[in-house]
Amino acid sequence: MNRKPCKGKLKYKLMLALVLSLAVSAGIFIVLQVTSEDIIVNHLNKTSFITKQKEESIAEFREFVAQNGITTADHEKMKNWVRHAKYINIFIFHENKMIFSTDGFDTAIEGNEYLFDIILKNEPFYDVSFADTNTKVYMECFFEYKYYYIVMVLNVIVSVVFLIILISFFISRKTSYIGVLENEIKILEGGELHYPISIRGNDELSSLAESINEMRVSFIEWIEWEDNAKTANKELITAMSHDLRTPLTALVGYLDIIIHNKYQSQDDLLKYIHNSRDKAYQIKELSDKLFEYFTVFKTDEDDLQLELFNGNELMDQLLEEQLLHLHNNGFQYRLHTCAEPYHLEVHLISMRRVFDNLFSNIIKYADQSKPVVVTSYLKDRLLVMSIENHINKELKEAGGTGIGIKTCQRIMERQYGHFSAAKTKEVFTVHLSLAAHAGHI
Numbered sequence: 001m002n003r004k005p006c007k008g009k010l011k012y013k014l015m016l017a018l019v020l021s022l023a024v025s026a027g028i029f030i031v032l033q034v035t036s037e038d039i040i041v042n043h044l045n046k047t048s049f050i051t052k053q054k055e056e057s058i059a060e061f062r063e064f065v066a067q068n069g070i071t072t073a074d075h076e077k078m079k080n081w082v083r084h085a086k087y088i089n090i091f092i093f094h095e096n097k098m099i100f101s102t103d104g105f106d107t108a109i110e111g112n113e114y115l116f117d118i119i120l121k122n123e124p125f126y127d128v129s130f131a132d133t134n135t136k137v138y139m140e141c142f143f144e145y146k147y148y149y150i151v152m153v154l155n156v157i158v159s160v161v162f163l164i165i166l167i168s169f170f171i172s173r174k175t176s177y178i179g180v181l182e183n184e185i186k187i188l189e190g191g192e193l194h195y196p197i198s199i200r201g202n203d204e205l206s207s208l209a210e211s212i213n214e215m216r217v218s219f220i221e222w223i224e225w226e227d228n229a230k231t232a233n234k235e236l237i238t239a240m241s242h243d244l245r246t247p248l249t250a251l252v253g254y255l256d257i258i259i260h261n262k263y264q265s266q267d268d269l270l271k272y273i274h275n276s277r278d279k280a281y282q283i284k285e286l287s288d289k290l291f292e293y294f295t296v297f298k299t300d301e302d303d304l305q306l307e308l309f310n311g312n313e314l315m316d317q318l319l320e321e322q323l324l325h326l327h328n329n330g331f332q333y334r335l336h337t338c339a340e341p342y343h344l345e346v347h348l349i350s351m352r353r354v355f356d357n358l359f360s361n362i363i364k365y366a367d368q369s370k371p372v373v374v375t376s377y378l379k380d381r382l383l384v385m386s387i388e389n390h391i392n393k394e395l396k397e398a399g400g401t402g403i404g405i406k407t408c409q410r411i412m413e414r415q416y417g418h419f420s421a422a423k424t425k426e427v428f429t430v431h432l433s434l435a436a437h438a439g440h441i
Contacts, residue, residue, distance in 0.1 A: 010174070010203045017170035021163050029159035036151040044144055053143045057088055058126045061137070071132040072099055089140040093125070094133060103140075177205055185212065193220050232406075236290070244286055251279040304347045304414050311342040311383060311436055318351060319374060322359040329363050332371040340378055342436045350411045354419075357404040358387055358430060365428070367392045383436040388429045 044050055064070065064081050072092060082088060082102045092100040125136040180198055187195045197213045199206050254276040256262075263269045315337065323333055362372055370390035377384055405421055408430075412419035417434040 010205065013203060014170070018167060021166035021170070024166060025159045025163035028162050029155050032155040032158060033152060036155060037148060040144060040147050040151065050141060050143060054139055054141045057085060057141065058137070058139055060085070061090065061139070062128055065128060065130055069131045072130050072135060073132070075100060078102065087142040087145055091138040091140070092128075093136045093138070099135070174205065177201075181205070181209055188216060193223070244283060247279040247282040251276055251283070254279070304350060306345045306347055306415060308343060308345050309348070311344040312338070314344060314346075315376060315385075318355050322355050323374075325359060326362065326372060330368050331362070331366065334371050334373045336373075336375040338376045338378055338383065340438065342378055342383060342438050344383060344434055344436055346415050346434065350415065354408045354411050354432070357408050361404060362387075362389050365392055365395060366390060378436055378438065381436060381438075382433045385432045386429060388427060390426055391428055
């Protein structure tokens with residue numbers, strides 16, 4: 001069974017799933033971050049949170065300066081306090097001049113007044129008394145950043161969780177399929193060979209499932225073939241036992257009469273000898289058929305070496321031999337052969353065996369008063385042949401094994417042909433067909 005190659009490798013699908021999961025998670029993070037920042041800004045703008053925080057920080061700074069006797073020259077102490085307080089910068093002015101700043105502007109604008117006059121003149125200033133002088137302090141606050149950091153961490157956590165969920169979803173689809181395959185293989189191990197293996201997708205796993213399915217079907221066919229062979233052998237032994245028992249019993253009886261001188265006259269002796277001879281030949285014929293059966297049915301498939309023949313000449317030769325035999329036994333026949341040139345690829349000895357079987361049966365069981373009709377023609381690149389004879393009603397019903405017919409059927413199948421037989425009350429017909437190629441060799 002031919003299979004399509006795997007178009008999508010499993011590792012590429014997993015890599016694509018990882019990239020898609022990362023993209024989706026990154027998008028979720030961006031959306032959450034923008035939305036949460038907007039919510040924080042809107043909330044803080046609607047409340048007095050920033051103002052209260054700033055007032056609390058100014059009060060704490062005043063307390064720090066007063067308790068520690070801080071002067072305007074204690075820059076490091078003030079910077080340490082700012083670092084400890086977090087999220088603020090302080091700008092200290094004395095007589096409209098910036099004398100200290102925690103963000104590094106104090107040296108850049110020394111001697112200038114424009115920052116206070118232009119940029120900060122509308123901002124709230126707070127009076128702070130240092131140990132050496134009184135000053136005005138402007139405090140720049142960034143308290144909202146504390147919440148930005150918290151929200152960002154939460155958004156990262158949520159995005160990572162989504163990433164894990166998405167990757168787990170893609171992987172679970174494959175792992176669940178592996179679980180399905182495992183359960184179905186266990187079912188096969190339990191003997192349910194007709195249970196089909198599920199095939200999903202187009203990757204290495206589906207290819208593996210298809211291979212298991214093909215192996216399952218092949219195993220079923222092999223078991224069926226073995227069962228059929230056992231049944232055929234059993235039927236053969238039963239039939240042969242029955243068919244051999246009758247003539248063998250009669251032969252033993254005739255020989256006992258002869259050995260024990262139980263015959264009445266010399267004519268009776270000759271009759272018993274003649275009958276014994278007939279039964280011996282009957283047993284020999286059955287033995288030959290048994291040997292022929294095992295020869296045909298137990299031979300490897302590769303034993304038949306097919307050869308190419310001129311079909312017209314081959315069939316004319318095979319039929320001429322058999323029709324002459326019919327004529328010598330008092331039969332009439334009508335022959336309609338194919339005139340169109342063709343050639344066949346067959347095993348010659350096996351084909352002779354087929355015709356020998358068929359025409360020997362005709363001589364045994366056909367009605368001599370009716371002609372045997374042989375017809376052959378070409379149809380759909382096949383040589384089709386039919387052989388028809390009328391049944392001799394004066395004969396008792398034959399109790400044969402049918403080995404000859406089975407032999408013919410097997411031989412034709414091994415040559416990629418077809419064989420069938422049909423029987424009515426008056427007529428027996430066989431049909432043969434073989435692959436034929438029009439034209440000469």
